[in-house]
Amino acid sequence: MSKEKIINKKSLEFLEKYLNNPSPTGYEWEGQKIWMDYVKPHVDEFITDTYGTAVGVINPKAKYKVVIEGHSDEISWYVNYITDEGLLYVIRNGGSDHQIAPSKWVDIHTKKGIVKGVFGWPAIHTRNKAKEEPPKLDNIFIDIGAKDKKEVEKMGVHVGCVITYPDQFQILNKDKFVCRALDNRMGGFMIAEVARLLKENKKELPFGLYITNSVQEEIGLRGAEMITQTIKPNVAIVTDVCHDTTTPMINKKTEGETKIGDGPVISYAPAVQNKLRERILETAESHKIPFQRNASSRYTGTDTDAFAYSNGGVASALISLPLRYMHTTVETVHKDDVENVIRLIYETLLNIKEGETFSYFD
Secondary structure, three states: OOOOOOOOHHHHHHHHHHHHOOOEOOOOHHHHHHHHHHHHHHOOEEEEOOOOOEEEEEOOOOOOEEEEEEEOOEOEEEEEEEOOOOEEEEEEEOOOOHHHOOOOEEEEEEOOEEEEEEEEOOOHHHOOHHHOOOOOOOOOEEEOOOOOHHHHHHOOOOOOOEEEOOOOOEEEOOOEEEEOOHHHHHHHHHHHHHHHHHHHOOOOOOOEEEEEEEOOHHHOOHHHHHHHHHHOOOEEEEEEEEEOOOOOOOOHHHHOOOOOOOOOEEEEOOOOOHHHHHHHHHHHHHOOOOOEEEEOOOOOOOHHHHHHOOOOOOEEEEEEEEEEOOOOOOEEEEHHHHHHHHHHHHHHHOOOOOOOOOOOOO
């Protein structure tokens, strides 16, 4: 595939619609419908499961199965406690960052529709300057403009309602994508683009390709854990985000060095099958796709771990998209990296032969 631009007007419109739609962990299905609608012309059929994972399949009758995967859920909050004064206290649904909450608008999802609210915070004038209390899980709270608990309940808000941030997609300086939930709806976008390119370029694969958009990654890789038992793949190439470690207050000695704009990040970890990773590296080098390397210790913290250790062991690898400000509402990625992850997955698929085991003993 040439170095020409991959993301076109239609795919950018899909990305914006897909990102702007809330898809909190456990409530992913509306986002999945948007994703499936975009992928539908490029696949032969779909698989869905009880909890909402969606899989577009090319060559569904093939015995040898290759997965390319991202996850569709975003971090959020749950209403946990309603005070007599009508204020809401929260618990996490995934790794939501308590420090960014004060003064943020929120959308509370109820059966009556969206109820708007704000994370309140005491004014600077009223705080003890000598001993300022930082935002913590037990002191951040949401104000929905209700005078008391009874009015909160009348508005349709109750314990268990899920809460998301309304921040929407923007482009910064022409080539940086900024939004909440780039982690990891960018993954869903990138694998969807791979499916589109395979179809448009009339590529015939010698295996079944399972374009998998998993749910519930943010609370323990649960969607991938479920769907891998259904698919029973031979190979899995997972894409997720990783940290740009070049911004302030990050220690490169512990986090490594990866940067937006410098290309896809290829991981080294026990869950990453070495022969498959080397195939990806060889593909990047032969097609002159820039890449970076990252080392993980015990686990990658991505759906790679769920696929690798399933079904008696599945050859799995991880291609990550470097991202700034993870788990905030201003997550930022570079358009060039997005296109190069798509390019690398696409070219790697064309380098996999039907029946390969990637065994160390062959």
